[in-house]
Amino acid sequence: MGYYVNVEPGVKLYVEDLNPGGSKTIVFLHGWPLSHKQFEYQFNVLPSKGYRCIGIDWRGFGDSDKPYHGYNLDRLADDIRMVVEALKLTNFALAGHSTGGAIAVKYASRNNNYGLSHLILIDAAVPTGFTKQTAAQLLNESLNDRPKMMRDITDMFFFQYISPPFADWFFQTGMQAAGWSTAAIIKMLSEFNLEADLGTINVPTLIVHGTHDKVIPFSQAEEMHRKIRNSQLIPFHYSGHGSFYCERDKLNQLLQQFVK
Template sequence: MGYYVNVDQGVNLYVEDINPGGSKTIVFLHGWPLSHKQFEYQFNVLPSFGYRCIGIDWRGFGNSDKPFHGYTLDRLADDIRNVIDVLQLNNFILAGHSTGGAIAIRYMARHNSYGVSNLVLIDAAAPVGFANKDHANQMLNQALNDRPKLMREITETFFFQYITNPYSDWFFQLGLQAAGWSTAAIVVMLRDENVYDDLPKISVPTLIVHGIHDNVIPFSQAQEVNQKIRNSQLVPFQNSGHGSFWEERDKFNQLLNQFIR
């Protein structure tokens, strides 16, 4: 079922809540510029393992409200905390993909891992998002002047494995659900912010999943994250780019189930 949670004055986030009676809860944070729908192939399977799966659309993306302000790691992490408080979640697994991984890391550091038993980082944009500032500025210019072209190029570089034209079109449309201003603001955030200081503050068991062919966030960054988070394990996905949650979805779902059960 889907519903809205108020996280700030005039800002409501959309929450997709699947199998509310599940024995354990997994909270999914999507990547930029997507929505909770990117995890369709987790939501199809994991509830059958007994899990409650919650997908949260950040402010500015998917079905959530799209205010003009509030696109910093601190604010986005605080939004997640507000959802956790309203839903009264405890002992849950927090899983973040790409920029959602950076938000998850900031949540862990800023809110002292509140309620989280396990952390899962999926092709996370960490310790930095866009290390190449010139490339980030080019993306920012595209976001402000030809956002559909930007989204098409993101789709073309996202995956290592072949995707069909219908899947490509679907993925493309997920990105276009976002507001133009929020799409651009996250590029600025990924260019100017990082989570270096957050990583040593994480102590819960952490699973790091990263495609070795990732052209968005290099695999070497996952190795660095693995070194800086104690009690973490890195699992390379040999046949994935930036979309390991889909490209090797059966392996990913089984690995996640083994990690948290």
Template sequence: MGYYVTVEPGVQLYVEDINPAGSKTIVFLHGWPLNHDQFEYQFNVLPGMGYRCIGIDWRGFGKSDRPYGGYHLERLADDIRAVVDALQLKDFVLAGHSTGGAIAIKYVVRYNGGGVSKLVLIDAAAPRGFTKETAAQLLKQSLNDRANMMLGVTDIFFFRYISKPFADWFIQMGMQAAGWSTAAIIVMLRDFDLTADLSHIQVPTLIVHGIHDQVIPFSQAEEMQRLIPHSQLVPFMYSGHGSFYDERDKFNEVIQEFVGNARQAPLRVPQ
């Protein structure tokens, strides 16, 4: 089911809540400049194993409202907190991809865990995001030809072959975002540094990262593993920045192993 949650006056986030009867909850935070649909190949599988899967579109992206401001890690983490409070989530797994991983880190540290029992960082943009050079190039492209920028992002995102229809779908996912929010997140990715936050993460943490990642280098995953207590790093040998798709079967198995088996929700027989 899909619904909206108010995170501040005039701003609602879209939430996709799949298998609410699942015995274990995984909250997914998408990457820039995408939305919750990027996890289609997790949502196809994990709910059938008994998990409740929740996808949240950040402000400015996907189906969520698109205010002009609020595109910094603290506000984005506060948005997630508002959703967690509204849904009364406790003892859940928080999984963030790329920039979503940075938001997940900020959320866990800012809220002293915030109900998170385990953390999954997927090709995460941490401790840092884009270099100043990369950010300048992407910002210029975003403000002048955003569609062409999305084409370039798609070209370097995956390690394995993707079909043209898949690439078209992926590009359109990015184009659903507002132009101003797309640009604002580039600036955020240029400016933040989460190094000091990493040692404050006190929940078991799984780091999944493609060794061929051309967006966030694998060396940053190794740095995170050194700095985050109780963390483990699983390299994906045949993945780029999109390990959730490049090696989707392995990815889903690793997630299931880390989260733990869920009880299959009983079938409801129509009366």
């Protein structure tokens, strides 16, 4: 079931809500520059196991509205809070991949862990995102040849083999975003630092990270683990930045074991 939630005047976010009657709820936040569709291989499995799975497209991405403003962590986290309140969610797990992981951490910190039972960080861009050099290169490519940038991102994202049709699907998912929001998030990813936010998390936290990640190095996962109380780090030895697909069966099993 899909619907829209108003998060501010003139801005609506698209929400995919699977198995609303499920006994446990997991809210999924996608990575840059994707959408809730990246979690297809979680949504294929978890609702049939009794989980309510909610995928939210951030502003500027997927099927959500694409305004020219609001592309900073505080606003993106506040958007999630608006959806949480609109859906009256309580005792839910929040799972964020890559930049979605940064938004999840900011949500927990900014809202005193409001409504959270668990936090799941998948190849998260935490505590920092891109280096200045990487961001400058991606920003230039995004503003001048976004399709080439997205193709290059696809090529470096996965450690396991992906078929050409899958690569095309992934590419098109990224191209569904607006050009201005894609560029704005690149800039954001070079500016934030969430080290201070990590100490405010007080819910059980699962950290999943590909050891072959070329986008966000595994050392950042180790730093998260050191700084988040009551966290566990599970290395994914056969994954790059796309562990949600490279080791999808393992991730699905872990999510079921963690969120009971």
